[in-house]
Each structure stands twice: as structure tokens, then as C-alpha cells.
Amino acid sequence: MTAKNAFYAQSGGVTAVINASACGVIETARQHPDKIANVYAGRNGIIGALTEDLIDTSQESAEDIAALRYTPAGAFGSCRFKLKGLEQSKAEYERLIEVFKAHNIGYFFYNGGGDSQDTSHKVSQIGDKLGYHITCIGIPKTVDNDLPITDTCPGFGSVAKYVAVSIKEANFDVFSMAKTSTKVFVMEVMGRHAGWIAAAGGLARGSDSDGPHIILFPEVPLDEARFLARVDECVKKYGYCSIVVSEGVKNAAGQFLADAGTKDAFGHTQLGGVAPVVANLVKSNLGYKYHWAVADYLQRAARHIASKTDVEQAYAVGKAAVEFALAGKNAVMPTIVRTSSKPYTWEIGSANLADVANVEKKMPAEFITEDGFNITPACREYLQPLIAGEDYPPFVDGLPQYVVLKNVAVPKKLTTEFHVK
Template sequence: MATGNLLYAQSGGVTAVINATASGVITEARERRIRVLAAREGILGALREDLVDTARESIASIRALAHTPGGAFGSCRYKLKSLEEDRAKYERLLDVFRAHDVRWFLYNGGNDSADTALKVSRLAAASAYPLTCIGVPKTIDNDLAVTDCSPGFGSAAKYTAVSVREAALDVAAMAGSSTRVFVYEAMGRHAGWLAAAAGLAGDGADDAPHLILFPERAYDEADFLARVQAVVDRVGWCVVVASEGIRTADGGFVAESGGGTDAFGHAQLGGVAPYLAGRVKDALGLKVHWATPDYLQRSARHIASQTDLDQAIAVGRAAVRYALERRNATMPAVRRVSDNPYRWTIEPAPLARVANREKKMPAAFLRRDGYGITAAARRYLQPLVRGEAYPPYRDGLPAYVSLKNTPVAKKLPDWP
């Protein structure tokens, strides 16, 4: 039987189903009699030797993770640099792994997390420490390479499409005497997958959303304003969905806030919806409302997609199997077998093909005029939002779980 402990950590922005992946990891490991430790606040917890023992959690609590949003162990935005630049930090990680007999490391995150898991695997190999590193996919942006889709995206996509459809009914009801244009901002720095998902809200040419702005297409203000006016003239009102990462032709973000960069070196973006709403109001004289759902998009477990939930659990279970099979520097990826009926499977993908790569919207998914999605995009997106995975409710509200997160005794000096 395999000996040693498995360390699981969450990274980056959480999703509505990242805890479902954690549930899959812990459940699979328990079935194989492997002890699972979890790092508080992702890689920071590993560096600080701030670990919790998931064996102290009840089976019921681990099962309840599958319907609880947020990050049960805490996540972080913390970018480790190259092995050469941050060697002391990587070596500290190995010291923590040695101290707690960690033989399997599962890092649940996006592109940067895949890169970290890959680097840790290489250092462990160079140091002759028996460690298997697995990158576990997660991101609402759906921009991970190799995998057909990223767990977390389907639920955020469902929330986006539902929100846009419902808001459109509100706008239509009030357009005669009130709001004529509504602008909805979707997450997506470089890839417009979530904005595209809003396109599922309507089927006909005059159904909302009438205009979608993608990062993959340069923002042309004059053309955009002309199209808004044309829709209002034709339909009586207009719903716009804009990805937060839309850029002008010179490459500058339309909504760059000037607030510097985040922990990953990305420019801080600050409100494309209010900016566009202001331009529509000033240039066209129309009454405008806007919404920036922000964290609501990624935390909306109450409207999660069953497809997304199933895939989130599946990658967690597969990650444990791959780890025990010593498939080092690997990620469990979703492979689409067919569109109709929708079928999928989980297959191993090398982290070297995932790390720091970005999957953008294919040109075939963007309507020729650049303001909507094609039939091909619908075929891709619709299966990912199917199925209702409602959490249990108590007193009218979702019943979520809080773990005990019993700490593991430290064995090393504090990390500065």
C-alpha cells in the first residue's frame, strides 16, 4: 500500500464548485486510505507550514463541500517566480513536504498554478525527493489549455446567461418610460468565454443580449455607439454584455483602473460597465443602467450547472488516482467525446502543455460582425450549463458547511 500524505491546496479566484473538487479529492483519498492535509490560503499555507488535517472532518462535512461555494481551506493570489529567482521558497516547500511526509501534491487552480506545480515537480526530481505533483483544473474564465472546459466555468456561465435573460425582461418592461440600455459586465481578462455564455440567454436576432463585446475583438467606440442606437431604434431597448478585458485597437484596456497590478502581474481592471454606460448616456442621451456582478459570478452555487458539478468532482477523484499512479506533472483534463448527446471523459494532460498557456475563443465562435456568438459556440456552450445542481435549503437559504480545519502541529521554524 502507498505510504505518505497527500497535500491539497486551492489557488486563485475560487469558483462555485472548487469545493466539490476538494470533496472529490478527499473522498477518493479516503477510499484508498491516504491521509489528506490541506494548506490554508493555497501555496502561502504550504510555505508557512499552516496545514490542516482533513481526517478530522466528518464524512457528512466532506460530502457537504460538494454544494458549498467559496474556498473551504482558503485560497490566495501569490505568484512564485522562476526556480532561480525564488529558489529559497521552493526549497522551503520541499522542507515542509519532508517534515510532513508529503508524497503527493495537488494544486487546484488555473494557469499560474499549473506552472507552480510543474516547477515544484522539477525541483523535487532534481533534489531526489519522491514527490508526485498534479495540477487540478479550475477557473471560471475557461482559458486553460488542453482541457475542453474548466471546472467552475459551466456554473458561472449558467449564472451569466440566467442573469442576462432575467434582467432583459426587466428592461423590456420599463423601456417605454425608463431604462433604454442595460450594460452587464462579465469577467474575462483576455478570453471572452463568460461574455459568450451570455449569448445563450436569447435565440432570435432581437433577443437579448443584443451586443456582446469580446476581448478577442478590438473595441471601436463609434461603431459600438451606432449599433446601440440602431438596436434601440429597432427593438425599443438594448442589452449589452461586455467582457471586463475589452481593449482598444492600440491594445489598451478600456477599463484599466490605473490601480497598478495584482499578485500575478496583471493590470487591475476597474469597471467597464459603468464606463460604457457613461459613454452611451453622454453620446446618445439614453437612460442607462449597468451591473458588475464580479464575485457573484463565481460564487453562485445556488444556480450551479450539474455538468460543472459532475466534472469538478471527477477531476478531483482523477487527480488522486493519477498521483497514486505516479503520473508526475500531470493534470486531469476534460475531453469532449460528443456534442449530442453530450458525453465527456477525463484524461491525463502534461502540465508542460498547460502551464502559462491561454485558450481564447476560437474565431469560429464569434459572429462575423464581432458582436455575438455563432451556432458553433452554442453547440459548445449549451451542454456546459445543463442540469440544476441545487444545494439543500434551510429556512429559505442554502445550507452550506464550515469545516473545523483542525491545524497540524508545526515542525519547522516559522517562514519569514
Template sequence: MSQGRLLYAQSGGVTAVINATASAVITAARAAGVKVYAARNGIIGALREDLIDTSREPIAAIRALAHTPGGAFGSCRFKLKTIEADRARYERLIEVFAAHDIRWFLYNGGNDSADTANKVSQVAREFGYPLTCIGVPKTVDNDLAVTDCCPGFGSAAKYTAVSLREAALDVASMAESSTKVFVLEVMGRHAGWLAAAAGLAGQGADEAPHIILFPEVPFDEAKFLARVDDTVRRVGWCVVAVSEGLRGADGRFLADAGTVDSFGHTQLGGVGPAIAQLVKAKLGYKQHWAVPDYLQRSARHIASKTDLDHALAVGEAAVKLALAGQNAVMPAIVRTSNAPYRWKIEPAPLAKIANHEKKLPKNFICKDGYGITEAARRYLEPLIRGEAPPPYGKDGLPAYVTLKNAAVEKKLPAYDIADG
């Protein structure tokens, strides 16, 4: 008789290091003699009984996952509703788990995923099905409660700070006779964590970024334009980092694209060009803008070593917690010291994480609303520390791995995820 299997699934927007967590999960489970299945495309694969047998992958491929961005088993944007509203889907999950003797379920995602893992654990208990559910943190948005930071954020933060510093050197070179204002749009729908990370690129009022536009600070057009103009006159050029989630005084997103994803979030994009064109129209300065979008969260080539260490640690800890039967928890990163930077992993109840959103603390934003404070630097700086480049091939490209993702034989009738 089987001793049970562990099911690992990825959820939400992927990161440069979510596969490092996957690598650590599989490695730790293998060491404990536990077979790992992965759900193809997150919870969707679990519902469809579309499971991947990771034991078919050689150890070299599992190791290479640690330096490969994206989500190796596929991720998803598919949110389960309350147990009452989505009972058929929760019951289907338990049915699939039972059919494949899944005893441990590790869901690697953000606050929506923590909520799903928590609800699955409740339904399993209700059915008397022996299941340990673990949420494994991941999000470039860094907005999970309880944990000091989220794996994926540090690498996106490093990408943002490095890119802004590099682009600022470019603008400084060109400003005398060409581009005077450069706008970099950064991710972060509701919280300005990545916008704040852009602030690490420079020190003081005259180093780029000269202005950060946070989603937490309502956009004041006149005050912003005055600050841009003042900066160009004093410094010669001006670099602006703007959060995709920037809102006006009326609370509306400045770049509301009008489309909504399956989580009900408004899909954003385009505030960078909008701000740049505002500067051009009102002040007449030549401008350039950049929107890195997915490049920002998939840039494994410039990953933070600290972030990679976190991603590996939460994966390993998740397996330990699971095998120890600690149900409905998430391995959280606890900071024990700023200088030197020290941290440890401790379990936190999923109920405290599910559906909460950690905002940027007020004392991280300067009084004028356009920069970061020393408190923000103390928090952010350790998270982008250290380099962890991937190996490169002779072709000059990172040697990222593609898994075989061999399917586990199905045992149940087909299921349409549109059913519910």
C-alpha cells in the same frame, strides 16, 4: 511508518465548484486509505507549514463541501517565479513536504498553478524526494490549454446567461417610459469565454444580449453606438454584455483601474458603467448597468450540473493519477461528443498547460464582432446544462458548510513567506 500523505491546495480566484473538487479529492483519498492534508491559503500555507488535517472533518462536512462555494481551505494569489529566481522557496516546500511525509501534491488552480505544480515536481526530482505532483483544473475564465473546459466556468456561464435573460425581461418591461439600455459587465480578463456565455441567453439579433463586447474585438465607439441606436429603434431596448477585459484599438483596457495584483495582472473593473455612461452621453438613452463581480463566480445556488460533475470528476481522477504515480500531469476534460454531450477524463502533461492561455476561437465570434456563432453555442450550451441546487435551511438560505480546519502540528522553524 507512515505510508505517506496527500497535500491538497487551492489557488487563484475561487469558483462555485472548487470545493466540490476538494470534496471528491478527500473522499477518493479516504477510500484509498490515504490521509489528506490541505494547505491553508494555497501555496502560502505550504510554505508556512500551515497545514490542515482534513481527517478531523466528519464525512458529512466533506460531502457538504460539494455544494459550498468559495475555497474552504483558503486560496491565494502568490506566484512562485522560476526555479532559479525562487530556489529558496522551492526548497522550503520540499522541506515541509518531507517533514510531513507528503508524497502526493494536488494543486487546484489555473495556468499559474499548473506551472507551480510542474516546477515543484522538478525540484523534488532534483532532490531525489519521492513526490507526485498533479495539477487539478479550475477557473471561471475557462482559459486553460488542453482541457476542453475548466470546472467553475460552466457555473459562472450559467449564472451569466440566466442573469442576463432575467434582467432583459426587466428592461423589456420598462423600456417604453424608462430604461432603454442595460449593460452587464462579465468577468474574463483576456479571453471572452464568459462574455460568449452571455450570448446563450437569447437567439437571433432581436433577443438579448443584442450586443456582446469581447476582449478579442477592439472597441469601436462609433460602430458600437450606431448598433445600440439601431437596436433601440428596432427592438425598443438594447442589452449589452461587456467583458471586463474590453480593450480599445490601442490595446489598452477601457477600464484600467491602474492597480496590479501580485501576479502582475492589472486589476480591472468599471467598464460596465463606462459603457453605460457613454450611451447616455452620446445617445441620451436612459441606462442601467450591473457588475456582479464575485457574485458571478460564487453563485453555487445556480451552479451547472455539468460543471459540478466535471469538478467532482477531476478531483477523483487527480487522486487516482496521483496514487498511480503519474507525475506532473493534470486530469483534462475531453469532449467526445456534442450531441449527446459526452466527455471523459484523460491525463495531460502539466508542461503543456503551464502558463498557456486558451483564447476564444475566432469562429466563436460573429463576423460583426457583436455576437456568438452556432459553433460557440454547440460548445457552450452543454456546459450550463442541468441544475444542482444546494440544500436550503429553514431560514431560506443555502446550508453551506464551514470546516473546522484543524491545524497540523508544526515540526519546522517558522518561515516568513517574504523570504525567498
């Protein structure tokens, strides 16, 4: 049987370790030239497949592919583009099959979060309906840690480590100046509906006096009176109050505190910054001097402080995706299975894409303290191993050295063009 080509693409917000998954896919595929001829990457995610803008990864050296393991962001470009059902997006699906046929692509590896796994699932279904079988494997990735079934999501551990380190260091800064200056510090982190990233800030708290003294989760509606009373109590007791707030915190009426009034390409509410909202709430009611910061892209781009556990798991799911495909599996996603917390051990499992697509895993109630403002010991036990270990990139002249691939285009074979709306 003639070897087929594989299509790999990155989707959604990138992470510090998504390229480690790409490295796992490409290096593993290169070990099986009798079954996978080439790995073509989509330039800017699945948009690259629709527009026949494919990247020939065979043009990259083994050294540069290996360097993806310690390079952040998306080496091939990512996108936020959601395919709907077959009838609604029939033209897009027909175009995908047309491109796959033209380039002898028999394997589809899509590296992303919940919406991306939904796309992987749909592509696995439409191939046969349109007369062209394609093996589809989803590869988990999301800093939000909100994919179901898998114990954790590659990308999350490194964000968690960055947030815990950042709030720990900021606490030292604020405490140093609290006598005469800032009394309240607010750090905003990502997390629209699930508070996993905010929860990671709690790892910085070694004792009651250590911050963050308050964590605001999307799962817990903000009670302004209770929140302000806690802030006031912390300032009077510890000299300052350190707060980690998830971008998706809602008020008692269920409205986002920071709703910007717009939607992204996946149909999600665009959030406009909750840290200043919370800080001004403190200022207007308590009068304390404040400072706020938004981690934003810094938290997901910080490869210099990535979790070793996260890097290893990101590579492992990329490797497993190829192995699953070659073993004849289809419409599945590799998962991380925790086999022990103390000592921490894990292995690769699998989940059906039908069970993963469009399902969001939120913080369980037992991970949030009864007052709603911090994490429980059970949550700490879950989180701690995910930030463990360091995996530094090489440094030159004091700066990390990351790889920039050549990203040579695959010659187009189709005469028709396709424009993505």
C-alpha cells in the same frame, strides 16, 4: 511501503464548484489508506505550505466532506501567490521541500488556473533537484475557461449558467420599463483576455429581439463608431439594447478600457470596471438613459444555480487527480474530453503540465459572429451542454445550507518560521 501524506491546496479566484474538486480528492484518498495516510490542506493555498500552516482534513466527518460538493468558494482559503523559477524563488522551493519532508508528504495536488498549473509544474521539477521526490498533479479550475487542452474548465459552466440566467431575467426587466425609462442595460462580467464568460450571455438570446443584442469580447477591439451605431439601431428596432461586456475589452490601440493602473499578485493588470465606461460612452454620444451592473463575485459564488454538468466535472477531476497519482503519473493534469456534443458526453483525459502552464486559450474566431458582437451557432453548440442541469444545495428556512469545516491545524514540526513577502 509506508503510506505518504498528500498536500492539497486551492489557488487563485475561487468558484462555485472548486470545493467539489476538493471533495473528490479527499473522498478518493480516503479509499486508499494503504497509500495515502492523510490529506493535509494548505491554509490559504500554497502559502499554507510555505508557512507550515496545514489543515488536517482527517478531523472532518465524512458528512462534512461530502457537503463540500455543494458548498461554494474555497473551504481551506485560497491565495494569489506566484512562485518564479528555481533560482529566483530558491528559498521558497527549499522551504516547500523542508515542510513536505517534515510531514511525510509525497503527493502534491494544486487546484487552480494557468498560474497555478505553472506552480505545479515547477514543484514537480524541483523535488528531484532538491533530493526529495514528490508526485505533482494539477487540478484544473478557472471561471475564465482559458486553460488549454481541456475542453472546458471546472468553474466555468456554473458562471456561464449564472450569466445567461441573469441577463435573460434582466432583459425582461428592462423591456418592461423601456417605454418610459431605461433604454440601455450594460452587464459586466469577468474575463481579462478571453471572452468565454461574456459569450455565455449569448445563450439567453432566443431570437433577434432578445438580448443581449451586443456582446463585447476581449478578442475584438472596440470600434466605438460601429458600437454606438449598433446600440442606436437596437433601441430604435427593439425599444431597448442589452449589452454584456467582458472586463478585458480593449480599445483600438490595445489598451484596456478599464485599466486601474495597478497589478495583482500574479502580475496581471487590475481592471477597474468597464461597465460604467461603456454606459457613459452611450450616454454622452446617444443620450439614452442607461443602467449598468457588475456581476463581480456574485457570478463565481452562485452555487445555488450551479450547472450540474460543472459540479460533476469538478468532482471528477479531483477524483482523477488522486487516481493518477496512485497510478504513478506525475506532472500531469486531468482534463475534460468531449466525446460528443449531441448528445453531450465526456470523459477524463490528461495533459502534461508543461503543455498547460502559462498557455491561455482564447475564443476562436469561428465562435464570434463576423460583426464581432455576438456568438455563432458553433459557439452555442459548445456552450449549451456546459450549463445543463441543476444541482441545488439543500435549503433550510429559504436559504442554502453550506458547510463550514473545522479546519484543525496540523501540529508544526519545524522550529524555523518562514514569512511570505
